[in-house]
Amino acid sequence: MTETLLDRALLRLEEAARHLTIDQDVIEKLKYPRETTKVRLMIRMDDGARKSFLAWRCRYDDTRGPTKGGIRFHPDSNEAEVETLAFWMTFKCAVMNLPYGGGKGAVQVDPRKLSRTELERLSRAYVQAFARVIGPDRDIPAPDVYTNSMIMGWMADEYNQIVGEVVPAVITGKPIALGGSLGRNDATARGGYYLVRHLAGELALPVSMDIVIQGFGNAGQFFASLAAADGHRIVAASDSSGAIRSSDGLDADVMIAAKKKGRTLVSLAAELGAEVIAPDELVATSCDLLVPAALEDMIHEENAAGVRARVVLELANGPVKPAADVVLEGKGVVVLPDILANAGGVTVSYLEWVQNRQGYYWEVEEIHARLLKIIEREGRAVWDLSKHRQISMRSAAYVHALERLATAIEAHGTQPFFTS
Numbered sequence: 001m002t003e004t005l006l007d008r009a010l011l012r013l014e015e016a017a018r019h020l021t022i023d024q025d026v027i028e029k030l031k032y033p034r035e036t037t038k039v040r041l042m043i044r045m046d047d048g049a050r051k052s053f054l055a056w057r058c059r060y061d062d063t064r065g066p067t068k069g070g071i072r073f074h075p076d077s078n079e080a081e082v083e084t085l086a087f088w089m090t091f092k093c094a095v096m097n098l099p100y101g102g103g104k105g106a107v108q109v110d111p112r113k114l115s116r117t118e119l120e121r122l123s124r125a126y127v128q129a130f131a132r133v134i135g136p137d138r139d140i141p142a143p144d145v146y147t148n149s150m151i152m153g154w155m156a157d158e159y160n161q162i163v164g165e166v167v168p169a170v171i172t173g174k175p176i177a178l179g180g181s182l183g184r185n186d187a188t189a190r191g192g193y194y195l196v197r198h199l200a201g202e203l204a205l206p207v208s209m210d211i212v213i214q215g216f217g218n219a220g221q222f223f224a225s226l227a228a229a230d231g232h233r234i235v236a237a238s239d240s241s242g243a244i245r246s247s248d249g250l251d252a253d254v255m256i257a258a259k260k261k262g263r264t265l266v267s268l269a270a271e272l273g274a275e276v277i278a279p280d281e282l283v284a285t286s287c288d289l290l291v292p293a294a295l296e297d298m299i300h301e302e303n304a305a306g307v308r309a310r311v312v313l314e315l316a317n318g319p320v321k322p323a324a325d326v327v328l329e330g331k332g333v334v335v336l337p338d339i340l341a342n343a344g345g346v347t348v349s350y351l352e353w354v355q356n357r358q359g360y361y362w363e364v365e366e367i368h369a370r371l372l373k374i375i376e377r378e379g380r381a382v383w384d385l386s387k388h389r390q391i392s393m394r395s396a397a398y399v400h401a402l403e404r405l406a407t408a409i410e411a412h413g414t415q416p417f418f419t420s
């Protein structure tokens, strides 16, 4: 049988369990998703035709609280990917000590081929189908790849219409006008940036870093902007059209402005005085920090040996395959793992949910300060654990999360069905 993405993700759980004395019941509970709902969404296209799209929502584990996780619109989305992303969310929320379990959703669609009205109908159809699955105390979606605050706004509105009341806490990553939080748009990148800054001394990173960014979307662009503002250099970057490189540094503002106009990075090469390179050359570019911010499995057995970075910051979910992890560890490259490195997004989503429930909204400085405090506290704990046990940062992050999950699973108790 071929190994799925979820099989590979579960290797991390087994690895972490070896470092802890935990009941086998805990592993049995975390090995499988609690529920995955699959539906076929039917929408009316602009030309009057009906078209259907497969969609899923997975609630992987809700031991520590309502399930939480984004909704992805992507042509390659599938059930195994949704369940794996939900598994990662379970551990991510536990690493950050957020009172949530893990969930995830997806629609198998290329949203770039839909008109705005078709996209809105599809987003509303998703909520119609999953209205009984989601809820502010049950399962709370958010944006992910190729979804954004506008889509979350439509989804929140649809939910409100179905239940007949205003329930902003059902979804995070909403527009500010509908109860979204200040500081949510750049939270994933900011969390990763705060983490690198906090551990820079331990990681022996220079004051001015050379940075390579793979995937120049939401997370990648905000990371570039934060890093450039502090005087670091972006020496290479890529999007789905290809990769560009310049040892003199690429202008982050120019790239971001061009991406907003729908241009590709490759089309900018001449203007930026950059060369166009192959995707694997990007990964092999000499730098201090490599930031994968695209999709899963982008650093694999074939290209891992070429990595010439001191540190890898996983802004994407699952960008380094387990086999590549082994190669990187052998080369002395430190990987700051996704469940910690990109947890800034769900952390500020949590702050958005808190604000929705309390009905009082914080200034952006308050959001940044709270994010900083949480990421530094948990980042430091994972770093100390990794040094203390002589294990990778990834294993340490999983151990840190698994301890919390195990405590919660045990605290729930077991119903004595078979006792006399």
Ligand SMILES: NC(=O)c1ccc[n+]([C@@H]2O[C@H](COP(=O)([O-])OP(=O)(O)OC[C@H]3O[C@@H](n4cnc5c(N)ncnc54)[C@H](O)[C@@H]3O)[C@@H](O)[C@H]2O)c1
Pocket (backbone or CB within 6 Å): 143, 144, 145, 146, 147, 188, 214, 215, 216, 217, 218, 219, 220, 238, 239, 240, 241, 279, 293, 294, 295, 296, 315, 316, 317, 318, 342, 343, 345, 346
């Ligand atoms: N946005 C968030 O809050 C958030 C939070 C946590 C994790 N993440 C993860 O970060 C990653 C990126 O998410 P995002 O929200 O920035 O998505 P996005 O859709 O805004 O950006 C993805 C980018 O990756 C690029 N890309 C796609 N295929 C590529 C390829 N083969 N090579 C190079 N680039 C490629 C796309 O062109 C796009 O620029 C995903 O793994 C996502 O799960 C995002």
